[in-house]
Amino acid sequence: MVIRSLVSVVDDDESVRESLPDLLRELGFAAQAFSSAEEFLASDCLCQTRCLILDIAMPGMSGPDLQRELTLRRKAIPIVFITAHRDETVRPRLLEQGAVECLFKPFSDTALREALDAAFRPS
Amino acid sequence: MENELSRLVDALPGLVWTARLDGKIDFLNQRWREYTGLSVEEILGADEEYGRGWQAAIHPEDLPGLLERWRSILASREPGEMEARLRRFDGEYRWFLFRACPLADPSALVVKWCGISTDIEDRRRAEEPLHAPWWLRSSERERHFRSIGDSIPALGALMTPAGEIELVNRQVVEYLGATLEELKGQAIGESFHPDDRPDVIARWREAVEAGQPYDFESRLRRADGVYRWFHTRGFPLRDTEGRIVLWYLLHADIDDQKRAEALLAGEKRLLEMVAGGHSMSGILEALCHFVESTASGCYCSVVLVDPSGTHLEHGAAPSLPASFITSIIGRPVNVDSGPCAMASYLNEQVIAADLTSETRWAEYAWCPMALAHGLQACWSTPISSTAGKVLGAFALYYDEPRTPTSLEQSLIEQFTHIASIAVERAQSDASLKRSEAFLAEAQHLSSIGSYLWRAATDEITWSEETYRIFELDQTAPVTWERISTRVHPEDLPAFKKQVERCRRDGGNVEFEFRLQMPNRSVKYVRLVSHSSRDESGQLEYTGTIQDMTERRLSEEALGKVRSELAHMARVTSLGALTASIAHEVSQPLSGIITNASTCLRMLAADPPNVDGARETARRTIRDGNRASDVITRLRALFSRKNATTESVDLNEATREVITLLLRELQRSRAILRAELADDLPPVTGDRVQLQQVILNLLLNASDAMSGVDDRPRELVIRTEIDESDRVRLTVQDAGVGFEPQSADKLFEPFYTTKGGGMGIGLSVSRSIIESHHGRLWAAPNDGPGATFSFSIPRRPENIKRARSLGATWTPAVMDAQHVMRNP
Numbered sequence: 015m016v017i018r019s020l021v022s023v024v025d026d027d028e029s030v031r032e033s034l035p036d037l038l039r040e041l042g043f044a045a046q047a048f049s050s051a052e053e054f055l056a057s058d059c060l061c062q063t064r065c066l067i068l069d070i071a072m073p074g075m076s077g078p079d080l081q082r083e084l085t086l087r088r089k090a091i092p093i094v095f096i097t098a099h100r101d102e103t104v105r106p107r108l109l110e111q112g113a114v115e116c117l118f119k120p121f122s123d124t125a126l127r128e129a130l131d132a133a134f135r136p137s
Numbered sequence: 138m139e140n141e142l143s144r145l146v147d148a149l150p151g152l153v154w155t156a157r158l159d160g161k162i163d164f165l166n167q168r169w170r171e172y173t174g175l176s177v178e179e180i181l182g183a184d185e186e187y188g189r190g191w192q193a194a195i196h197p198e199d200l201p202g203l204l205e206r207w208r209s210i211l212a213s214r215e216p217g218e219m220e221a222r223l224r225r226f227d228g229e230y231r232w233f234l235f236r237a238c239p240l241a242d243p244s245a246l247v248v249k250w251c252g253i254s255t256d257i258e259d260r261r262r263a264e265e266p267l268h269a270p271w272w273l274r275s276s277e278r279e280r281h282f283r284s285i286g287d288s289i290p291a292l293g294a295l296m297t298p299a300g301e302i303e304l305v306n307r308q309v310v311e312y313l314g315a316t317l318e319e320l321k322g323q324a325i326g327e328s329f330h331p332d333d334r335p336d337v338i339a340r341w342r343e344a345v346e347a348g349q350p351y352d353f354e355s356r357l358r359r360a361d362g363v364y365r366w367f368h369t370r371g372f373p374l375r376d377t378e379g380r381i382v383l384w385y386l387l388h389a390d391i392d393d394q395k396r397a398e399a400l401l402a403g404e405k406r407l408l409e410m411v412a413g414g415h416s417m418s419g420i421l422e423a424l425c426h427f428v429e430s431t432a433s434g435c436y437c438s439v440v441l442v443d444p445s446g447t448h449l450e451h452g453a454a455p456s457l458p459a460s461f462i463t464s465i466i467g468r469p470v471n472v473d474s475g476p477c478a479m480a481s482y483l484n485e486q487v488i489a490a491d492l493t494s495e496t497r498w499a500e501y502a503w504c505p506m507a508l509a510h511g512l513q514a515c516w517s518t519p520i521s522s523t524a525g526k527v528l529g530a531f532a533l534y535y536d537e538p539r540t541p542t543s544l545e546q547s548l549i550e551q552f553t554h555i556a557s558i559a560v561e562r563a564q565s566d567a568s569l570k571r572s573e574a575f576l577a578e579a580q581h582l583s584s585i586g587s588y589l590w591r592a593a594t595d596e597i598t599w600s601e602e603t604y605r606i607f608e609l610d611q612t613a614p615v616t617w618e619r620i621s622t623r624v625h626p627e628d629l630p631a632f633k634k635q636v637e638r639c640r641r642d643g644g645n646v647e648f649e650f651r652l653q654m655p656n657r658s659v660k661y662v663r664l665v666s667h668s669s670r671d672e673s674g675q676l677e678y679t680g681t682i683q684d685m686t687e688r689r690l691s692e693e694a695l696g697k698v699r700s701e702l703a704h705m706a707r708v709t710s711l712g713a714l715t716a717s718i719a720h721e722v723s724q725p726l727s728g729i730i731t732n733a734s735t736c737l738r739m740l741a742a743d744p745p746n747v748d749g750a751r752e753t754a755r756r757t758i759r760d761g762n763r764a765s766d767v768i769t770r771l772r773a774l775f776s777r778k779n780a781t782t783e784s785v786d787l788n789e790a791t792r793e794v795i796t797l798l799l800r801e802l803q804r805s806r807a808i809l810r811a812e813l814a815d816d817l818p819p820v821t822g823d824r825v826q827l828q829q830v831i832l833n834l835l836l837n838a839s840d841a842m843s844g845v846d847d848r849p850r851e852l853v854i855r856t857e858i859d860e861s862d863r864v865r866l867t868v869q870d871a872g873v874g875f876e877p878q879s880a881d882k883l884f885e886p887f888y889t890t891k892g893g894g895m896g897i898g899l900s901v902s903r904s905i906i907e908s909h910h911g912r913l914w915a916a917p918n919d920g921p922g923a924t925f926s927f928s929i930p931r932r933p934e935n936i937k938r939a940r941s942l943g944a945t946w947t948p949a950v951m952d953a954q955h956v957m958r959n960p
Contacts, residue, residue, distance in 0.1 A: 029728025029760045036753060037731050040738040098723035119727035123734035 018044040019134065020062045024054045024080065025069035025096070030119075034067065041127060051075035055083065063091055065114075065133040070097040070104065081111065092133035096121065152223075152254035154191075156237070158247065160211045161188025169254070174226025196222035196230045203235070214239050214247050220261075223254065231258040272374045272383050279304055292357070292367070292388035295374075298345050298381055300325045309388075314360025330356035330364045341371070348373055348381055354395075357388060365392035396431075400551070403427040407555050417563030421453030421556060428552050429456055432545060434535060436512070438462065439520070439556055440477045441529035442470055449478055452529055452560070461510045468501065475503040476517040477530035484527050486549075489515045491538035507534070514539040518549050520557045528560045577601050584684035588615075592640045592676040606662060606684045608654055625651035625659060631808065631849050643668040643676055648810055649685070649803070661689040689803070725764035732757040784819040784932055785827060787856055787864055794831045795854070798839075807839045807850040807870075814857045818931040820864050822909040830902040830913070834868040834925045837899070841872025841923065848921065858931075863911070865928040874923045880915050902927075 021043045023034045028049075035045035046063075048054040052075055054066075066084075070077040077095055084091060095108050095116040105116040115129035146153050147167035155164040165180050173180070173194040182190030192200055199221035210217030216238040222230035237252040271281040272295075286293035286306030293306040302320050310316060313328055326334045326341075333355035344351035351371030356364035367388040374383040407427065410420045425437035439452030447470055454462045468474040470482045475498050480487040489495050492504045492513050507515065514535040520528045531553045533545075541549065577600070580586055586603025590596070597615040604611045607623050617636070624632045628650040639646055645667050652660040666680030736753040739746035795811060802809050820827075835854065842850040851871045859865040875883065883899050899913075906913040911929030918924055 027724045027728070029725050029756070029763060030731070032756055033728045033731035033735060033753070033760070036749070037735040037738070040735055040742075096727075098727065100723075119723040120730040121727065122730065123738070 018042060019064040020044045020046060020059060021065045021067060021130070022054060022059055022063040023047040023067045024049075024051055024072075024077070025067075026050060026072045027069065027098075030069070030096070037123060037126065038067075041123070041130065043130070051077070051080035051083070054080070060089065065130060066091045066093045068093050068095050070095055070108075070116075071099060078108070078111070081113070085112075094126075094129045094133060149253075152233070154252050154254070155240075156250040156252065157188070158211075158249065159188075160207060160250075162191050163188060165191065172225060173223065194224045196224065198222075207235075207237070210237055211250070220257070231256055232261040233257060270374065272385075273376055282306070289387070291390070294386045294388075296371075296384045296386060298384065300341065300345075303383065312357070312359055328357050330358065332356075344371060345381075345384070351384070351386070354391065365390055366395040367391060400431060400548070403431065404551065404555060408558065411555075411559050411562050414566065417559055418453055420559040420563070422455045424552060424556060424559065425453050425455050428533070428548070432533070432548055436534040436536075438465075438477075438532045438534070439529060439560075440465060440481075440532070441560060442481050442527055446470065449481070449529075452556075457534065458510055461507070461512075464506055473498060474501045476515050477532050480517040480519045480530040480532075481527050484519045484521060484525075486519070487515075487517045488541065489517075490540045493538070511536050513537050516541050516549065518553045520553050520560060522557060522561050528557060528564075531556050581605070584687070586682045586684075588678075588680060588682065590678040590680075591671070592678065594675075603682050606660065606682055607652065623652045623654070625653040627651070628849075631851070635810075639666070639668070639678060640676070644812070646680075646810070648808060650808075659686075661685040722764050725760040728760035729757050729764070732760060782821055783824060785822050785824045786817070786819050787827070787866060788813040788817050790824055790828050791831055791854060791856060791866065794828050794835065798832065798835055802835070802839055802852065805839045805843055805850070807842055807852045809835075809852045809854065812853060812855040814855075817856050817858070817864060820909070820929050821932045822929065823905075826905045827909070830905050830927065831866065831868075833899070833902045837925070838868050838870035838872060838923075841870050841874070843872075845872060845921075859928050861928075863928040863930050865926055867924055867926040869918065869922065869924040871918075871920070871922040874917050874921060875915070877917055880917075883915055 021038050023031060023038070023045060025031055025034075025047070026049055031047035031049060035047050038045035043065075046057070046059050048057065048059075050072060051068075054060065066080075068077040068080060075083070077093075077097075081093055084093075092114045093112070094114050096119055097104065097116065098119040100118050108116045114133045117125055117129060149166065149168070152169040152172060153166040154162055154169060156162045162181065165177070170177065170180060173191075175190070175194060178190075179193070180191045182188060192204075195203055203219050203221040206217070206219040210219070216236070219235040219237075220232060221235065223233045224230050233254045234257045235252055235254045237250050239247040240249040240251055242248050272278055278295075282293075282295060282304050283306065286304075287308070289306070289308075292309045292312055294302055294309055295304040296302055302317070305317055305320060309320075313320065315323075320328075326338045329337045337353060337355050340353045341351060343349075350373070351369065354366060354368050357367050358364050368391045369386060369388045371384045371386045373381040374385055376382045407420060407424055410423060415423075421439045425439065428437045429435055436454075436456045438454035438457055441450040441452045442448075443450045449466055449468050449470060451462060451466045465475060465477065468478050470478050472479045472482055476487040476489050479498070489497070489504075492507050492515065495504045498504060507513075512534045514537065515532055517530045517532040519530050522528050531549065533541075533549065580600055580602035584602070584606065586606050587600045588603050589598040595617065597617075597620075599607075599615050601611065607620070609615070609619055609623065613619070621629060621633075632650050635646065635648055647663075647665045649661065649663045652662055654660065661684075663683045663685050664680060665683075666678045668676060668678050671677050732753040736750045736757065739750040739753065791811070791813060795809065831854075835852070838852050839850075842852070848871055853867075853869040855867045855869070857865050857867075903913045906927045906929065909929045911927055913925070913927040915923055915925045
């Protein structure tokens, strides 16, 4: 039994929460979906999560807010941001602040795969 | 014998004489001598005059006839008779019969003449026919003349045709202060004013020559040296043969009448100066001169109250020394500084009859100053406007103490009145000129001219600036023909149509057209006009013409930049919309793609995970539906955004949009005509959203005409109340139009007939109108182009405040869904 790395998905959009874990499993990861940052922080998965796929704009705590929170808690989880706002200026800022990648919705499975590869590449 | 005979002859009771054959008198008896009072020597005459001296006793008028008769008697050598007036020693002429008989010697040869003269005065008087005019009855002439002449209220005189005075009546003697004898000794015309004399004489000669009545006005010097005007009429008096024997002259005193006429004429002249727009100082000076010439011996001045009402200003004083006037000017308007200041202050007449004993105005030492200029009396009268405001004072000065007579008071009253007219007129003229100049300057600066057009008479009045814009000569009247020569040929048909429409329908208009100058240069002008009815109900247009050329030229220079900017503005607003659409749609799309990818991977696995794939495919479909829902939600969101209800004046809202769009319309060469109903009731709704609709309709219309070059790009926007009492707005273009069957498709989202269009405008517009409980529809025109209209209910009289946003707007969302789902 291969222990699959856990990839957590935090997005307020239901269709993402439904569809993305299935794809992640097809790609060979374990997957958990959370509808908000708060839910994720409160869950047991926080410690097991090896990679976080995080929506930027969410009601309550936003994606970047969660990123800062994790930094404060010294949880160094690689983060792949996803967003439906196609704002090119956002991406470099997020990468600068330590994100692995920023994907614009809708994104292809290939793009997701590459981002995850980067996230799991030993630094 | 000789002596006896002499005694005998002398004693005869008649005037006896003898003459030689040649007719010369060689003897006159004593009675002859006594009667005439002449001596023998005087009667016979000396030397070559011998035998003619007696003629001096014959009336000069009768002498030529007498001598002629005498010569014929001599020639006939037969006894004969003659009649003539003979002067008695006392100067009186009496008629005598002169009888002469030839004295023959024995051989019957005539050697001498002897004659006898008999007084026939009484007989002749008796013989004078009673119907003969009095002037021919010499005996009665003077008595008659005096009985009439002395009793008439005129100067009367009898004159010989030679211009010698024969008789004058008592009034002449009294008026001229000269006796008849003195007058007879005067040169002709001497009593007349020197200025009139040449004319008097010339007219008299003319009359005598033509035998026509003499009629003339002239001044006659009275005994005290004063000249008065007289109207003289002369009638010729004729003898029985029609010859003029005398002139009867009547001089009627018309001085008072003349004075009144002169006063009236002066007044008229001054008022004409006022009406003719002469300068106020010129008029007041003329007034002073006139008063001075009318009321002789006075000096006249007019001072004015300055605009602040506190000090005196110079008006006119042509005959007073400058030093006197300058010392008055600037004095404060009060009771102390002088008579004019006092009169102005109190609005009452101030009479200072004797300045030597005057005690007023001592504080300002006014009297010593006036006395130093030789003035001893001053009468100052306030000049008041019709509204009762004191404008200044009118003053008369005399160099001797004097109190005004009632005649002078009435003169003062008259001239004060004229002065008030002149001053008031000048002041209102000045303010009018100021405002005219201001207006002209403003018109010039803004390149806006104005005009007035009376439709019934086609009388057109232009301001200076309008002439300048049209580059037409100001001196000739404005006609449609002249205007037509300036309107650009391409715009002329539309221009004429517009003019005819105005003439027919009235109403307000606003449109733009081009002018073409003789040098082919083109001007862009904008016309705004307002119609009204004059007193007689005739249609009148007042309006402005604005020269937009400079603005237009710089606009066209920037044309490309501006159109790009306009495009960018549209892209930006659409960009904002697409960004939010994109965000909302991307979410389900993301799900769709992720699910589809998962599905493919599950099918590609070995063995294929068909159940998983089926599940993900199902989710894909569901996400597709969700994307559609998102768009619907977006639309609802869009409709709710900024939704406010207020009372909206659609005309005003339309005008604002037109203002925003004017340049864009100009750029696309669309000619916009706004026909906004005057009494449009307000509607309830969201002003900005309604304006978006209007903007959208106008832009669509303008775009629809962008390719039109074979006809004017006419664009009409109209507001009105429709048949079902709703407010309707219509936009009519002359563009490419559309097929009737596609009328409904126009309102589908993303349906477009335009190359660069997004096709979202009309559908959004329709949803907005429907959210206002209204209707938006399109119809092709009879001619080229299309008409888009919407109608919405008018604002209820008593709208309930409680009917808040939610309740009002829920149907709007429903309508929007209806539009989106049911294209």
